[in-house]
Amino acid sequence: xxxxxxxxxxxxxxxxxxxxxxxxxxxxxxxxxxxxxxxxxxxxxxxxxxxxxxxxxxxxxxxxxxxxxxxxxxxxxxxxxxxxxxxxxxxxxxxxxxxxxxxxxxxxxxxxxxxxxxxxxxxxxxxxxxxxxxxxxxxxxxxxxxxxxxxxxxxxxx
Numbered sequence: 584x585x586x587x588x589x590x591x592x593x594x595x596x597x598x599x600x601x602x603x604x605x606x607x608x609x610x611x612x613x614x615x616x617x618x619x620x621x622x623x624x625x626x627x628x629x630x631x632x633x634x635x636x637x638x639x640x641x642x643x644x645x646x647x648x649x650x651x652x653x654x655x656x657x658x659x660x661x662x663x664x665x666x667x668x669x670x671x672x673x674x675x676x677x678x679x680x681x682x683x684x685x686x687x688x689x690x691x692x693x694x695x696x697x698x699x700x701x702x703x704x705x706x707x708x709x710x711x712x713x714x715x716x717x718x719x720x721x722x723x724x725x726x727x728x729x730x731x732x733x734x735x736x737x738x739x740x741x
Contacts (some may be wrong), residue, residue, distance in 0.1 A: 588628040591653035591660065594679065594686075595631045597710065598623045598651075604637070604718075606735035617735060619645075629653075639668055651675070660686060675706070685709045695722045695732065705729055714739035 601622055608615035619637015626632055633649040644667075651662035657676075664673040677688035686708045694702035703723040710716045720732040 586629055589653060589655060591655075591679065592629050594683065595651055595653065595660075596625060596628070597713065598631050598633065598708075598716075599625050600739050601741035602716075602737045602739055604635075604735045604737045606718075606733065608733050609731035617733070620740075621737065643668070660688065662688065664690070673704075684711075696725060704732075 601620065603618075603620055605616070605618040607617065617637060617639070619635060621633055621635045623631055623633045630650055630652040633647075633651070635645075635647040635649070637645060639645045647664065647666040649662060649664045651660060653659070654661045660675070660677045660679065662675040662677075664675065665671075671692045673690045673692050675688040675690050677686055679686050688706045688708070690704045690706070691701050692704060694700040695704075696702065705721045705723070707719045707721070708716060709719075716737045718733075718735040718737065720734075721729040722732050724730045
């Protein structure tokens with residue numbers, strides 16, 4: 584069974600390359616700064632693998648791994664996220680907006696506000712041209728509103 588890449592898979596290929604990033608936990612405050620590099624590669628034109636290396640806001644070395652693909656049967660982007668600083672496997676499902684510039688990914692994981700409970704999260708990847716993008720992470724608060732958790736700005740280096 585050999586799957587052929589679709590338009591959605593080709594959209595993900597825009598991420599392939601070398602990137603630098605920097606940003607802050609929200610609300611931005613001293614000690615909340617992130618910076619590092621990300622290498623994104625394709626796996627058979629159907630998946631991308633994003634490998635992030637940098638410093639956590641606590642100043643410790645950290646790394647993450649994200650996979651993203653598109654599942655035609657579900658009509659949704661799908662993926663996973665793990666990090667060296669956590670034990671939870673995040674499972675993504677999302678959609679591309681009508682402009683073709685913004686990918687919104689939904690997931691659930693350990694609550695940001697209440698220990699021992701789970702919460703809902705929304706990660707948004709927005710292109711600002713071919714060589715710049717912004718990643719924002721938000722959590723659903725007890726008030727039913729989405730609250731910013733982190734913003735990272737990426738620039739392509741290769």
